[in-house]
Amino acid sequence: xxxxQCLTVFSRVxxxxxxxxxxxxxxxxxxxxxxxxxxxxQDIGITLFHRHARAISLTNGGKQYLKLAxxxxxxLSTFESQIRQxxxxxxxxxxxxxxxxxxxxxLSSPLNEFMxxxxxxxxxxxxxxxxxxxxxxxxxxxxxxxxxKDSGLKAxxxxxxxxVYFASAKYLANNPPITEAKDLEQHKCLTYSLSPPTNLWRxxxxxxxxKIKVHExxxxxxxxxxxKMAKLGQGVTAMPRWxxxxxxxxxxxxxxxxxxxxxxxPMYLIYKDVDYQPQSIRSFVDFLSDYFFQHxxxx
Numbered sequence: 001x002x003x004x005q006c007l008t009v010f011s012r013v014x015x016x017x018x019x020x021x022x023x024x025x026x027x028x029x030x031x032x033x034x035x036x037x038x039x040x041x042q043d044i045g046i047t048l049f050h051r052h053a054r055a056i057s058l059t060n061g062g063k064q065y066l067k068l069a070x071x072x073x074x075x076l077s078t079f080e081s082q083i084r085q086x087x088x089x090x091x092x093x094x095x096x097x098x099x100x101x102x103x104x105x106x107l108s109s110p111l112n113e114f115m116x117x118x119x120x121x122x123x124x125x126x127x128x129x130x131x132x133x134x135x136x137x138x139x140x141x142x143x144x145x146x147x148x149k150d151s152g153l154k155a156x157x158x159x160x161x162x163x164v165y166f167a168s169a170k171y172l173a174n175n176p177p178i179t180e181a182k183d184l185e186q187h188k189c190l191t192y193s194l195s196p197p198t199n200l201w202r203x204x205x206x207x208x209x210x211k212i213k214v215h216e217x218x219x220x221x222x223x224x225x226x227x228k229m230a231k232l233g234q235g236v237t238a239m240p241r242w243x244x245x246x247x248x249x250x251x252x253x254x255x256x257x258x259x260x261x262x263x264x265x266p267m268y269l270i271y272k273d274v275d276y277q278p279q280s281i282r283s284f285v286d287f288l289s290d291y292f293f294q295h296x297x298x299x
Contacts (some may be wrong), residue, residue, distance in 0.1 A: 008026075032225075092280055096123060100128070114284060154269075158289060178257060181210050
């Protein structure tokens with residue numbers, strides 16, 4: 001027996017004062033009403049109504065239980081209404097986990113547009129380059145550059161990160177030339193600590209993969225810091241092209257090792273695989289995917 005349904009029937013019987021009137025309102029038989037009340041009384045172990053020849057009245061226990069029944073059914077109705085609303089309009093709180101550099105350089109503009117379109121939405125944005133557990137950390141959507149594993153999550157491709165190797169013009173002018181990957185063994189390198197093994201860089205010349213063990217001058221988990229230190233002349237590093245597009249155009253930074261095949265790491269929107277996805281999640285995934293498709297650049 002559905003206890004919530006029984007509580008609803010009990011509340012309506014108490015309101016009308018007869019089984020018949022409650023049955024008519026709920027469009028069920030009087031017998032069904034009687035069975036639900038009897039089941040509820042047996043389940044909780046108290047008598048809810050005094051039965052008289054022509055009427056019924058609440059017992060003392062029934063009066064107390066009625067307050068709880070009304071509170072529970074009203075709260076459930078309100079909650080279900082909110083949930084249904086979340087399925088149809090963009091509202092509530094959207095929790096995002098986004099890489100640090102991406103959040104400022106590439107996400108801020110489309111996120112601003114999306115929030116302007118949806119004034120009832122609140123965004124809880126966590127900026128981190130570390131992988132998160134969407135379930136344990138209660139994250140709705142994570143944006144990550146990675147090769148996906150079978151994790152039981154849904155993913156939508158956003159863009160490809162083209163990895164480039166670069167250093168400042170000053171550093172390159174004051175150090176031996178870098179004409180092939182092996183030359184990096186003689187140079188200072190700035191490595192990203194969240195991509196282990198950090199001191200092993202891979203290149204592909206079209207025939208084979210080359211593995212170069214580099215000397216780590218700085219190891220850091222913040223991409224922006226590595227770019228900054230490269231600009232200050234501390235060594236060679238590797239980052240997505242979109243992070244240094246302006247510096248490359250101004251020749252403040254220079255790409256090295258053009259001859260090797262570009263390594264591209266896909267970036268995805270990752271979210272939980274559930275049957276009833278809130279409208280805020282569905283809308284944001286579609287909006288951001290469309291935005292990057294329409295604003296596609298050569299990264």
